[in-house]
Amino acid sequence: MSDSDRVPRFPNDVVSPANRADGNEEREWQPVIEIREDQSCSGESTLKIVSRSQVESGEDFAVEALIDGRVVAIFRHAGDWYAMDGMCSHQGGPLAEGVVRDGCVTCPWHGWQYDLATGIQMINRQPLQESFPVRQLEDRVEISLT
Incomplete structure (x- = not known):
């Protein structure tokens, strides 16, 4: 077995065995971010709104969300999504x-x-x-806390 065969399905599986699963279909995914043409907020959405241009620009950014009473930080870095405990x-x-x-976040405090x-x-x-699996499906970004 080569080193590339040992790469976990989600990087956080190295840290949190509770997040391991054979496939995405076994996880409970929760939408957190909606990607729109602009960041204007229309309607009653509990999702964080991020503009499509921000996602496609390649610039790094982060969003903080409250999910099931838990603060979660969702990062867009080097074209990939990451999520971890926000505190x-x-x-x-x-x-x-x-x-x-360079793939790491420095706490501002x-x-x-x-x-x-x-x-x-x-x-x-x-x-x-604790880190969490995160995925983008079309214009939604979802994470799994389970």
Whole structure:
């Protein structure tokens, strides 16, 4: 078996065995972001609105969402989506407001850094942030907390 055969289905499966599943159909997916032509809000939507141009521009950005009473940070970085617990494990800083660079986010409060894909803290290499599978289906971004 080569190293490429050992890549987990979702990067966070390295950290959280509870998130492992044989396929996407076994997960409970929750819509979090709606991608629209512009960011204007029309109607009563509980989804975060992100403009299509922002997604297609290739620029990194983050959105904070409250899902089932839980703060989740959803990142768009280098063309991929990532999701993790939105409160820093150090002292609860808002990770969605942090700087993202080279696949990691730096908490804006005290500088703790976490790998976007796994939630592993970059200094002690411990899995301190729970990360979640995330996917984009057409104009919706969904995550699975289970």
